[in-house]
Amino acid sequence: MNSTMIKKTNRIKGNKEDRPLWFPMFTQGKAFMKKRFIPLFLIFGLAIASSTASGLALRSAGALDDAQAVLEFLIERNESYVSSGKNEGDISQARREDTATNGQSPYAVIVTCSDSRVSPEHIFGAGIGELFVIRTAGNVIDDFSLGSVEYGAEHLRARVVLVMGHTGCGAVEAALSGGAHGYIKTITDEISSGFSEGLSAEQAEVLNVINGMEKIRESELMKSLEANGSVVIQGALYDTFSGFVEYVDE
Numbered sequence: 001m002n003s004t005m006i007k008k009t010n011r012i013k014g015n016k017e018d019r020p021l022w023f024p025m026f027t028q029g030k031a032f033m034k035k036r037f038i039p040l041f042l043i044f045g046l047a048i049a050s051s052t053a054s055g056l057a058l059r060s061a062g063a064l065d066d067a068q069a070v071l072e073f074l075i076e077r078n079e080s081y082v083s084s085g086k087n088e089g090d091i092s093q094a095r096r097e098d099t100a101t102n103g104q105s106p107y108a109v110i111v112t113c114s115d116s117r118v119s120p121e122h123i124f125g126a127g128i129g130e131l132f133v134i135r136t137a138g139n140v141i142d143d144f145s146l147g148s149v150e151y152g153a154e155h156l157r158a159r160v161v162l163v164m165g166h167t168g169c170g171a172v173e174a175a176l177s178g179g180a181h182g183y184i185k186t187i188t189d190e191i192s193s194g195f196s197e198g199l200s201a202e203q204a205e206v207l208n209v210i211n212g213m214e215k216i217r218e219s220e221l222m223k224s225l226e227a228n229g230s231v232v233i234q235g236a237l238y239d240t241f242s243g244f245v246e247y248v249d250e
């Protein structure tokens with residue numbers, strides 16, 4: 001994915017087109033991340049107005065069959081989550097019955113960390129049946145989680161696979177310090193295999209996201225789904241302090 005697509009993704013509908021979005025944060029090899037600033041009046045105004053539609057209703061109507069639309073929607077819902085301070089997703093009995101009877105049709109696969117501060121349904125204001133979530137410490141990807149990604153993308157036809165790391169990730173910090181033992185070491189070894197020494201925590205967190213995306217592309221199925229445009233594999237970093245999600249550019 002190129003930077004033009006990323007910028008397009010993060011333009012929110014209506015007057016948000018004009019807001020200042022990103023600045024280059026750092027460069028590590030081919031990887032760099034861009035950060036966005038969001039004017040407060042947008043956070044407390046327009047973001048809410050455009051984020052009230054149910055994700056499942058939009059999915060049913062076909063509005064979230066396009067990957068770019070899903071990426072925009074996720075950002076809208078994230079902004080709504082930050083401004084409202086709560087998850088406004090539908091967890092009603094009616095939604096339970098609907099999804100139990102008619103099955104699930106999540107619009108995104110989220111691969112993220114098990115960290116208790118990083119709950120995708122809250123972060124993206126999602127209700128029942130909207131997100132297909134895979135969580136491991138450090139969002140490392142093994143065969144089981146890769147099979148789950150394939151299932152979400154191919155069988156459930158989610159259009160986006162979002163690999164989302166986060167600030168202050170203990171697994172990444174352990175990988176940087178090299179102090180893990182037991183099965184935890186299998187996680188930190190996997191993380192540290194993707195970067196060299198001397199990185200800041202944030203650089204390592206972003207590189208770990210990109211390594212996860214590359215791991216997903218080792219799946220022939222995912223590689224072909226991405227190549228034919230059926231799915232977009234996108235990286236992101238969640239800020240555990242501010243609550244905002246930032247897309248990572250490869």
Ligand SMILES: [Zn+2]
Nearest residue numbers: 113115169170
């Ligand atoms: Zn973590």
